[in-house]
Amino acid sequence: MRIKVTLVGPLKKYLNGTSTSVIDLSVGAEVGHILNEIPIPSKWVSMMTVNGIKVSIDYGLKENDEVVIFPLVSGG
Amino acid sequence: MYGYQNRILRIDLGTKNSWVEPLNMKWAKAYIGGKGLGIKYLYEELKPGTDPLSSDNKLILMTGPLTGTIVPNSGKLAIISRSPATGTILDCSIGGYIAGEIKYAGYDAMIIEGALEEPSYIYIEDKKVEIFPAKDLWGKGSFDAERELLKKHGRESKVLSIGPAGENLLTMSCINSDYYRQAGRGGIGAVMGSKNIKAIVVKGSGGVKIANMEKVLSRMNEILRESTLTDDNLWAYTDGTAVLVEMSQAAGILPTRNFQDGTFEDFKSINSETMIESRFGKKGCYSCALGCGNFTKIGDAVVEGPEYETLALCGSNCGVGDLKAVVKFNQLCDDFGIDTISAGNTVAWAMEMTEKGIKDFGIRFGDIDGYLKMPEMMAKKIGNGAELSLGVKELSKRYGGEDFAMHVKGLEFPGYEPRGSWGMGLAYATSDRGACHMRAWPAASEAYGDVDAFTIEGKAKLVMELQNYNAVKFSTILCDFWALDLETLAETLSLITGEAFTAADMEKVGERVSNIARLFNVREGFTKENDTLPNRLFKDALKTGVTAGKKIAKEDFEKMLKEYYELRGWKADGTIGEEKIAELGL
Numbered sequence: 001m002r003i004k005v006t007l008v009g010p011l012k013k014y015l016n017g018t019s020t021s022v023i024d025l026s027v028g029a030e031v032g033h034i035l036n037e038i039p040i041p042s043k044w045v046s047m048m049t050v051n052g053i054k055v056s057i058d059y060g061l062k063e064n065d066e067v068v069i070f071p072l073v074s075g076g
Numbered sequence: 077m078y079g080y081q082n083r084i085l086r087i088d089l090g091t092k093n094s095w096v097e098p099l100n101m102k103w104a105k106a107y108i109g110g111k112g113l114g115i116k117y118l119y120e121e122l123k124p125g126t127d128p129l130s131s132d133n134k135l136i137l138m139t140g141p142l143t144g145t146i147v148p149n150s151g152k153l154a155i156i157s158r159s160p161a162t163g164t165i166l167d168c169s170i171g172g173y174i175a176g177e178i179k180y181a182g183y184d185a186m187i188i189e190g191a192l193e194e195p196s197y198i199y200i201e202d203k204k205v206e207i208f209p210a211k212d213l214w215g216k217g218s219f220d221a222e223r224e225l226l227k228k229h230g231r232e233s234k235v236l237s238i239g240p241a242g243e244n245l246l247t248m249s250c251i252n253s254d255y256y257r258q259a260g261r262g263g264i265g266a267v268m269g270s271k272n273i274k275a276i277v278v279k280g281s282g283g284v285k286i287a288n289m290e291k292v293l294s295r296m297n298e299i300l301r302e303s304t305l306t307d308d309n310l311w312a313y314t315d316g317t318a319v320l321v322e323m324s325q326a327a328g329i330l331p332t333r334n335f336q337d338g339t340f341e342d343f344k345s346i347n348s349e350t351m352i353e354s355r356f357g358k359k360g361c362y363s364c365a366l367g368c369g370n371f372t373k374i375g376d377a378v379v380e381g382p383e384y385e386t387l388a389l390c391g392s393n394c395g396v397g398d399l400k401a402v403v404k405f406n407q408l409c410d411d412f413g414i415d416t417i418s419a420g421n422t423v424a425w426a427m428e429m430t431e432k433g434i435k436d437f438g439i440r441f442g443d444i445d446g447y448l449k450m451p452e453m454m455a456k457k458i459g460n461g462a463e464l465s466l467g468v469k470e471l472s473k474r475y476g477g478e479d480f481a482m483h484v485k486g487l488e489f490p491g492y493e494p495r496g497s498w499g500m501g502l503a504y505a506t507s508d509r510g511a512c513h514m515r516a517w518p519a520a521s522e523a524y525g526d527v528d529a530f531t532i533e534g535k536a537k538l539v540m541e542l543q544n545y546n547a548v549k550f551s552t553i554l555c556d557f558w559a560l561d562l563e564t565l566a567e568t569l570s571l572i573t574g575e576a577f578t579a580a581d582m583e584k585v586g587e588r589v590s591n592i593a594r595l596f597n598v599r600e601g602f603t604k605e606n607d608t609l610p611n612r613l614f615k616d617a618l619k620t621g622v623t624a625g626k627k628i629a630k631e632d633f634e635k636m637l638k639e640y641y642e643l644r645g646w647k648a649d650g651t652i653g654e655e656k657i658a659e660l661g662l
Binding site for chain 1: 120307308309310311312313314315319320322323326327328348520523525527556557558559621622623
């Protein structure tokens with residue numbers, strides 16, 4: 001299924017500097033699988049959202065979902 | 077110990093005398109510098125019950141042993157006093173370039189007491205200390221004041237200044253430096269204003285002695301790469317704090333319309349993606365490795381910023397989904413010398429009061445024209461600004477709306493909705509200077525991470541550990557945005573001072589600093605009764621997003637607070653017993 005993925009801040013380097021890409025995942029994939037696919041070390045990820053809502057790592061994706069992956073942010 | 081200058085500059089404004097005394101090394105070993113050492117000095121020297129705006133209050137500018145060295149992110153100055161907004165201990169942290177300059181002038185700290193009779197500014201150049209009249213600067217915004225002082229004394233000078241808000245003793249006035257950096261909270265600007273100090277100008281030609289230059293240069297270079305320039309800190313360089321707007325929206329904790337909700341329909345207009353479109357430069361502070369500052373320009377609205385707090389409290393919280401308006405509001409607050417967090421909160425409260433028909437302050441959510449008039453009106457106490465300049469605690473006492481006056485102890489809420497991050501509720505309630513996110517920030521793991529946001533389980537321990545971590549970090553004094561661990565902090569301190577510090581030492585210092593701050597407040601009469609939250613959080617549920625339906629049960633908050641006191645080793649009434657005081661050597 002087509003999934004639109006946007007990486008924020010320092011994570012952009014994992015997509016060679018582009019912030020947004022469309023990737024193809026198998027049906028039933030969880031949002032956490034994107035980290036294996038790109039790949040991005042999960043230790044540098046704070047949270048992921050699907051269609052603007054924060055989700056847990058095992059959230060099940062659907063066709064055309066838009067995922068945003070955020071970096072760790074220290075301080076306030 | 078190396079790193080220190082071993083000298084404190086004392087200035088008595090009443091007699092216009094100044095003199096130098098040795099740094100209290102025994103205290104420096106226990107409290108390091110910055111926040112901790114500044115609070116210790118104030119605790120020992122200030123009489124309990126001192127009016128923060130009287131000449132008896134003291135203004136302490138405190139560096140640390142790392143200040144003025146090549147340690148990354150060491151360009152911060154702690155400014156300590158008794159808070160005009162809350163009456164608690166107040167320590168602020170300001171970036172820019174002045175912290176290093178104070179060390180180069182030969183001082184670890186400056187302690188200023190008394191008050192001048194006429195508006196003046198203080199000029200310090202190495203051993204020279206002069207007080208100049210500032211009648212022609214008084215009334216000017218901080219931008220003009222700093223510009224003129226740099227013109228007069230040279231661009232190598234570094235300037236702290238207040239705007240009209242500090243001159244008019246607003247409890248939400250700040251101290252500015254490097255045009256766009258602030259010691260923001262608690263009315264610190266009013267302390268300077270009450271002393272008739274328009275500005276402090278510093279020029280230094282000396283240096284800082286460290287233990288082993290060769291070892292420091294090579295090892296700090298490694299630490300820079302291993303610990304500072306890593307993916308958990310580089311958000312600051314790529315986006316700056318604005319990255320949090322979209323994260324807060326997704327987590328349902330973005331303050332919206334005076335904390336009535338946790339998501340804002342127009343969040344995209346004020347997020348970092350939108351800001352980057354109008355960004356024309358990056359900026360860092362002295363010795364900074366991360367450069368979090370963003371220069372944003374839209375038409376005639378220009379500012380270094382806006383930071384997340386401003387985008388939240390002056391954007392979504394006021395119903396303003398317009399970046400140019402928020403940039404302009406930020407620019408005006410910086411120039412007039414007002415804390416954007418308190419200003420945004422107060423204007424939002426006034427908007428809710430007006431819309432609910434409780435009291436008409438002539439302003440409603442989303443009214444950009446009216447909102448842009450507020451910074452000047454508040455700073456100069458004109459029209460409705462005269463009342464709004466008082467802040468939400470005082471205003472709600474007069475007019476009602478106390479349930480949704482979002483403050484703790486008189487300091488207004490930062491940009492994290494506690495009903496979506498219960499640990500933040502405890503953090504706000506137990507912060508030493510009123511509602512603050514810079515003591516503990518559990519939102520990082522609750523809202524933006526995997527920790528369950530909607531439980532009190534483990535939150536007392538989390539908040540205590542985060543408070544202790546920031547307390548020691550802000551005593552060395554380093555910038556918030558380098559998320560180094562205690563081992564690295566201890567190693568850095570050991571390298572610079574030549575004294576062997578361990579991570580366990582750092583934990584102890586953090587606990588000690590948190591406790592001396594609490595002890596100051598206890599001595600001023602603060603108890604468990606003051607560690608509380610506005611009723612909105614207990615009564616009103618959030619409406620949209622992942623936090624829809626959430627509020628905090630008052631009994632849960634009380635349980636969390638009780639557990640926090642127990643973990644801290646404090647008494648049930650929130651005060652500190654003699655044993656704890658003796659154990660920590662306070």
